[in-house]
Amino acid sequence: MSEMTQAAETLKEIGWAVSVFGSARLPPDSPYYALSEEIGRRLAGIGLTVIAGGGPGIMEAVNKGAYEAGGNSVGLNIKLPRESSNNRFQTHSLNFDYFYSRKATFFMHSAAYIALPGGFGTLDELFEVMTLVQTRKVPPAPIILIGTEFWAGLIQWVREHLLSLKLIGPNDLDLLTITDDVDVAMHKIEAFCTEFAQQRDIAPALPE
Secondary structure, three states, X not given: OHHHHHHHHHHXXXXXXXXXXXXXXXOOOOHHHHHHHHHHHHHHHOOOXXXXXXXXXXXXXXXXXXXXXXXXXXXXXXXXXXXXXXXXXXXXXXXXXXXXXXXXXXXXXXXXEEEOOOOHXXXXXXXXXXXXXXXXXXXXXXXXXXXXXXXXXXXXXXXXHHHOOXXXXXXXXXXXXXXXXXXXXXXXXHHHHHHHOOOHHHOOOOOO
């Protein structure tokens, strides 16, 4: 609780943000690293704060893009075997011992969520936000998957096994936008924020 309280106090002035999930293991020469930098830069350019995990790989890239563009760049740092040090591209840096409070912090101010290729941690964050939006425990928000080839197998499995057995609703996959095009992602986010940012009933907030 103390970690969540500190996070809420630190982030209360940042306004609307976009949380970006992705692997710590992808190197700087990965095309997804460059794509993540562009995403961070583009989000900062329209006045949205970037929230990422604070580690290397995709997290570093999106923080770097936002930081070097002069935007707010938040890192939610946690020490892990492959994330032993925080990346240096953070205007707001928070440190966590617990995954629960770290994940909850992603949802405090997020108007949208972007997931790039990643492992178990990225999948955990993605499915949690899908569950929270699906069950209306957080406000509605765009959830965008970058990398159509990477995500195709997962989405096919969800359709064949979850949807066919009616373990999810017929419209639940509509929560997702899957694309390789940063312009598509930005248009989705900008359109959502333009339409809804002033409506108090969907203002970013902690999960209930």
